[in-house]
Amino acid sequence: MNPKLTRRRFIKGVIASGVAAASTSLWYSASGQNRPAGAVERLLTINVNGQSRRVDVAPQETLAHTLRYKLGLTGAKLGCNRGECGSCTVLADDVNIYSCSTLTHEVKNKAILTVEGLRAADGTLHPVQAAFIQELSPACGFCTSGQIMSAVALLKSNPRPTRAEARQALSGNLCRCGAYDHYLNGVMRASGQLS
Amino acid sequence: MSSHDVMPEMGLYQPVSVEDAVGLASQLAERGWLVGGGQDTYGWLKDRAKRPEVLVDLKGIESMRGVRETADGIEIGALVTLTEITRNPLITERYALLAQAAGRVASPQIRNVGTLAGNVAQDARCWYYRRGLNCYRAGGNLCYADTPEGMNREHALFNTSRCVAVSPSDTGTALVALEAQMVISSSSGERVVDAEDFFVGPNLDIRHMTVLRPGDILTAVRIPAKWANAEFYFEKVADRNVWDFALVSIAAAMRVNNGVIEDSRLVAGAVQCTPRRLTSVESAIRGKARNQETADQVASLAVQGAQPLNFNHFKMPLMENLVNRAVRGHA
């Protein structure tokens, strides 16, 4: 993705959501609901793909929403939005989670990694990405970024998994095309166990 | 940017101490909703089937994390995730039953954030109720599952009372088998409830699955040394091995001496609204050899008194076979 474009989208996103924020707080004060003091601050600085990103986040907002619609990071897909498919998988402090089923405020102190943050500065793909291409792992590709992120999480904690361990680690990622074995081949290749 | 997050607008608090959380929870009462990992919560909210106004995220409370040794066993913080339970050496070495049960919950990503408290406090998974229909459990006056056309293959065999939903928690069965105790804080102090009494059926309270009430916070789960390093058996049968809830599960802890069963706890999941202790099987196997012969003699006791619905008769042989395996000690 063009980094300039991403940045421009980001700025646009913050401006757009800032408007939304103002109207929300007006609504709350107008509706006069008595809430205990000390609710969360909306303006957050979160660490996404190694960068600090300042963004206005509603209390109930999901991480998938913040990433996709405020930070322009659409690599995490929304399949089911209910924790039942895995296409929204991202890492929080190296642990794979469903971004559709996580509030951004819950992970504001963690390092978020999405598929956009995997390649090196010079554009070299992450070994998992390269291996998935070589093994022709994706079919339609919708589940791919989620499969990649689960594979990356696995290899961070277990650099040479068995095929059974890889199958278990990727079991929270559905593939509608049924390309599971191709993804597993990719994981084995990325971990240097397939030549 | 015309996309909308499907989460409804609501407030969020992130207290860092149990006292603050108890204060918030009792002040908010019915308007508040506690969040551990949120994995049972967000579906309710997105579907508008439950409408709390304010979320209280407990994850900032340090004292509710970690696994500690106590004078009599271990204490697991309520916020410990299911993944942590599958990896913590105190649990995997002494109470492998719980680690096995936790490892069978949902999917890796859900286990990575789902907490032990959230797992035992989760609500019924009956699809009519989840859909937001106004059934008995939701405060209405009929049960959609217990009708001639009702889809009830996942529902209960025992102890139904208007509602026929089953206990969804995989760790719940293991905790009842291990004689765990639940530590609950509220504005009136701390109380400790046996896991067996923590879960409640519709005959006692049709609106709640546990004794927890608004203002209560489960802070820890204690497991006594009594069953440490016992012989364990856990098996869960579900339609798919990932995501799906148990059709029937079995959790067993046994003390076996020279091949003879001295003491045991057998608990079945997903056959009634609470984890079901199989006391008739427990007493029938006491003093018997742990082998196939004993298993064949006692397994049918497990399903005595079952009252199947239209589509869940299959759970009876399933339950019997799981009990058989648990008694003989292998799949």
Ligand SMILES: Cc1cc2nc3c(=O)[nH]c(=O)nc-3n(C[C@H](O)[C@H](O)[C@H](O)COP(=O)(O)OP(=O)(O)OC[C@H]3O[C@@H](n4cnc5c(N)ncnc54)[C@H](O)[C@@H]3O)c2cc1C
């Ligand atoms: C697709 C899918 C599949 C699933 N499959 C399974 C499965 O196979 N087996 C299974 O057992 N579960 C399953 N679950 C249910 C559930 O999400 C997990 O069990 C998880 O452990 C819930 O924990 P949590 O911390 O995320 O819960 P939360 O959503 O945070 O909380 C659940 C409930 O407990 C209450 N609560 C949370 N913490 C506390 C506390 N400390 N004190 C008092 N009340 C508290 C909350 O208010 C809420 O009502 C599944 C869920 C999904 C979405």
Ligand code: SF4
């Ligand atoms: S089984 Fe219980 S939760 Fe399901 S429809 Fe009947 S009353 Fe409601």
Ligand code: FES
């Ligand atoms: S979109 Fe998050 S799990 Fe399906």
Ligand code: FES
């Ligand atoms: S490649 Fe099509 S869903 Fe997985």
